[in-house]
Amino acid sequence: MADTNIALNKTSTASGYVLPYEPSRAVNGTISPTSRWLCNTVPANMVVDLGATYIITATAVKHMGSAGWENPNFNMCDYSLQGSNNNVNWVTIYSVVNNSLSSDLRSVLCAFRYVRLSVTKGLRVNPQYASVVELEIYGHAPNANLSALAISSGALSPTFNSNTLAYTAPKVPYGTSSVVVSATAADPTAMIKVNGVVMTGGQSTVYLNVGVNTINVQVTALDGVTTKNYTISVEREQGAILSNLAISSGTLEPAFSSEHLNYTTQNVLYDTATVTVTPTTNIPGCTITVNGNAATSGQPSPVNLNVGDNTISIVVTNGADLQTYTIAVKRESSLYLDKVNLLYTGNRFSYSNVVNMNHTTLSYTTSVDEKASQVTITPIGEDSGVSITITSNGSSQTVASGVSSSAIPLQNVVSTVSLVVSKTGVTGTKNYTLTIKKV
Incomplete structure (x- = not known):
């Protein structure tokens, strides 16, 4: 953006001047010994009304030395440049002490309508006199336009134009939880906010809710007043999800x-x-x-x-x-027994018996010959990896599924045998009771 001298031929006033060297001569674009502002009382000031608030990017104070007067004696020593938007409250843009330059050129960045040159020590040859050949203020009108706008989910509709404010982006699938918005201000001094957050590096990540999302892109010029609001509507699909x-x-x-x-x-x-x-x-x-x-x-x-x-x-x-x-x-694995094989011996005989089991019964009764003196028990688990602890007559032994116990004496007419089934890594146990009766 090319900046011009926005003070040129603008209305100017001063705390005082010596005729014919009125302040308007210092903003007429002419560099000559007679085209200047001259005041014979210091402190002194000269005010230029730019007519509106402008973005100011550079200034030039051209002293009498720039028009052929002796350098540096006819240049002003101490002064400051100030800005205001109401011609009442002033902000110092910069101050100069003991100046010797015939042309004081500076880069600045601010936004004001009024510019005041305030002199506290005038010409070196006569500090009570203030004089400046030309006061130049370079800048441009506030601009809150975007020069580019894009979104990572696809092309905007309609095609971007700085004067078009509302856009639609393509739908995104549910799995796309965020998009990246890229924006460039036409005036680099302007600030961009995306959904209220200042954009840095020209990009902002925006997180999306399911459904239609409105992304607000606000551009604010350096004056803090000039704004423009762009919107992008993007829909995140509901997808296929459980709640x-x-x-x-x-x-x-x-x-x-x-x-x-x-x-x-x-x-x-x-x-x-x-x-x-x-x-x-x-x-x-x-x-x-x-x-x-x-x-x-x-x-x-x-x-x-x-x-x-x-x-x-x-x-x-x-x-x-x-x-x-x-x-x-x-x-988990089964702790149930499928069956129990029994072998009874006594008085030179042996008999076998099988007790078949089910999931609903944990207590069983079987009969043996009255002459039986001992029994061996072989428990068979539904899961071959179980262990069975067999207890009778106060004595316990543990066998694996399909392995016979040692002999268990049958001392009484009725003997009770406890079988506790367990397995490593499986919760709890199954507790069976087997009652053996001699008949």
């Missing part, structure tokens, strides 16, 4: 979040052959399957479990969008 997920066997780990897809839960006992899974979605039109079977949002769906590791798959579909959640659940 909640629960399982009857316990608590999901980690705690449910729509963004998290994979979960575990506590082990379930062997007796828990079925669990229910309750998936919920708040998105109309979504379909849900649990292990391939259709499910209803908010309603429990039964899932049969195998012994060991199980993966329950919950698939949510919404049009072309698909999301799969999983729950890993382990069903």
